[in-house]
Each structure stands twice: as structure tokens, then as C-alpha cells.
Amino acid sequence: MKLIKLHTTTSTNSFLKELSKETRLDNFTVVLTDEQTLGRGQVQQKWQSEPFNNLTFSVFVSFNDLKIIHQKYLNFAVSSAVFNTLESLDLPKLTIKWPNDILSDNKKLCGILIENQLKKDKINSSVIGIGLNVNQLIFNELPDAISLKIIKQTNFDLDKLLEKIVVNLKNQIRNLAQKNFALLERDYLSSLYKFNKPSMFRDEINQHLFMGKIVGVSLEGKLQVELEDELVKDFGLKEIKFL
Structure with missing residues (x-):
């Protein structure tokens, strides 16, 4: 992967989207920042993250033949990639809350924002933004947030976590490219918060x-x-x- 490190930026998704308009990007180009001042979540919500203690990054992914009608499987692939990475850390009650928040013990650990560039009936490319709470201990005005350090009582290496997520993302995007839709849906639903529970x-x-x-x-x-x-x-x- 090609990694672009920034000290600070308003939004890694916005930065990567603008960069993709100006130059031809390698697949799985990653933009990582120490501090994100205007991070975005789903439906214009803000993503708050303490500088230097968390993972805030975006990944550029291009597609050869992904139809817009299949975009839910892209969400399945990305969500499962992050879930699988965190599952290896033995976290309590790890689930995916629809559409793509990652929870541990019913508290929000990670948020995902996928923004697609469309061409006719296909998704030409995506910018996948991921915010993962890693070593932050205090979440002012966010009582439902949690971090890996709060859960495991130890510091985590941000670079190693990033590398693992990207490896898993590549694996899941490969499933998407091979149109393994049934597999992607099964894995996603098996991890889904409150699935099939009254x-x-x-x-x-x-x-x-x-x-x-x-x-x-x-x-x-x-x-x-x-x-x-x-x-x-x-x-x-x-x-x-x-x-």
C-alpha cells in the first residue's frame, strides 16, 4: 500500500477525494493523519477523535466491475474487514451495528464512512474512511464511546493495527471482486448487532x-x-x- 502521512487535516476522506481528482492513485492508497479537525460520520455527523491516540485514515479503492445495485456488499466487505481485525484482539461482545459501526460491549469502538464515485451504473472507486478509538481514555460528551485501551488496559501500536486492517480490507475486497456476495452477506449478518433477536x-x-x-x-x-x-x-x- 502507498501511505501518505499527515500531521493534521480537516478530513482524510475529503483530502483523499480531492487528491483522486488531481492524480491517478494506486489502489489501496492510504491517507493517515495524527489529527483530524472536521472528521465526518454517517449523515453529516461529526467524528471526534483525540490527536495522536487513535486511528483516523482513509483508503482509496478502485473497481473494475462493481454495479451500484451491489453497493451493500461493499459495505459488508469493509465492515467485516474491520470486524475481523478487532476480533483477533479478543474483545467482549464485538458486533457490527448497522450499517457499519463496530461495537464492543454495546459501546462504539469504530465508525466507517464510505463515499463512492459513480460512473453510469457502476461504482468506479470508493474512499473508505475509518475512525478507530485506540489509546484514548476520556470521551467528553460521548458516553457511548469506548477504546481498545479502555477495554484491554494496554497501549496499542497504531501502525500495526493500520497494517492489519488494510490486509483484511484487501482480502474482503477480493471477495467483492470475485462476486462472493453470499459469503460477504453471511459473514456480515453473523456479526450484526441484534440480528434475529426480539x-x-x-x-x-x-x-x-x-x-x-x-x-x-x-x-x-x-x-x-x-x-x-x-x-x-x-x-x-x-x-x-x-x-
């Missing part, structure tokens, strides 16, 4: 509580929840809240 949710559109169980992810990437009447309803981002 749980309480809130419909954020109608603002009402309901019982249901997650049964899958639609082709459009929406969360599929089976309701008490056995009907399955699809929910997009910001349309459902886990309780």
Missing part, C-alpha cells in the same frame, strides 16, 4: 416504539425488521433508532 426500536419518522427483530439488509442497503405481525419493514438511515 428487540425494542423507535420509528424516527412516526416517533413510536415497537418490538421487532432484524432479519436482513435489503438490496438498497436498508435495514429489514420483522414486526410483531410478521410483516417485514425496511428502514433507512435516521429512520430507526435502537433502544
Whole structure:
């Protein structure tokens, strides 16, 4: 992999997206920063990270034949790559919370933001942003956040963690290129938070509580929840809240 190290930047995703417009990038080019001042999460949420203590990086990946209708499998591949890396660290209750947060003991350990460049009916390339809480101990105003150091009570080598994630990402992207969609979906669902378990949710559109169980992810990437009447309803981002 080609690694570009920055002391500080507003957003590694934004930096890498602009760089990709100016020059032809090698596949799996990585931009890593010590400090990210305007990190972004899903649906314009901010990603907060203490400088020098965490992993904040983005990876450029190009594709030869990935159709837009198959983009959920890209999310499966990326989420599973990070999950598999962290699973080797023997973390408690490690899960993927739809669409691609990584939780340990029901607290957020990692966030992922995938931004795609489209050409006709295909995904030409993606910039994959990953924020992993590693050696940070205090999360002001973020009671649901956790780090590897809090869990394991030891410091982690950021460079080694980065290398392991990229290796696993390459493996999962290979599955994607080979159209091993069933494998990617099986691995993702087997790690999915609250999958097939009766749980309480809130419909954020109608603002009402309901019982249901997650049964899958639609082709459009929406969360599929089976309701008490056995009907399955699809929910997009910001349309459902886990309780």
C-alpha cells in the first residue's frame, strides 16, 4: 500500500477525494493523519477523535466491475474487514451495528464512512474512511464511546493495527471482486448487532416504539425488521433508532 502521512487535516476522506481528482492513485492508497479537525460520520455527523491516540485514515479503492445495485456488499466487505481485525484482539461482545459501526460491549469502538464515485451504473472507486478509538481514555460528551485501551488496559501500536486492517480490507475486497456476495452477506449478518433477536426500536419518522427483530439488509442497503405481525419493514438511515 502507498501511505501518505499527515500531521493534521480537516478530513482524510475529503483530502483523499480531492487528491483522486488531481492524480491517478494506486489502489489501496492510504491517507493517515495524527489529527483530524472536521472528521465526518454517517449523515453529516461529526467524528471526534483525540490527536495522536487513535486511528483516523482513509483508503482509496478502485473497481473494475462493481454495479451500484451491489453497493451493500461493499459495505459488508469493509465492515467485516474491520470486524475481523478487532476480533483477533479478543474483545467482549464485538458486533457490527448497522450499517457499519463496530461495537464492543454495546459501546462504539469504530465508525466507517464510505463515499463512492459513480460512473453510469457502476461504482468506479470508493474512499473508505475509518475512525478507530485506540489509546484514548476520556470521551467528553460521548458516553457511548469506548477504546481498545479502555477495554484491554494496554497501549496499542497504531501502525500495526493500520497494517492489519488494510490486509483484511484487501482480502474482503477480493471477495467483492470475485462476486462472493453470499459469503460477504453471511459473514456480515453473523456479526450484526441484534440480528434475529426480539428487540425494542423507535420509528424516527412516526416517533413510536415497537418490538421487532432484524432479519436482513435489503438490496438498497436498508435495514429489514420483522414486526410483531410478521410483516417485514425496511428502514433507512435516521429512520430507526435502537433502544
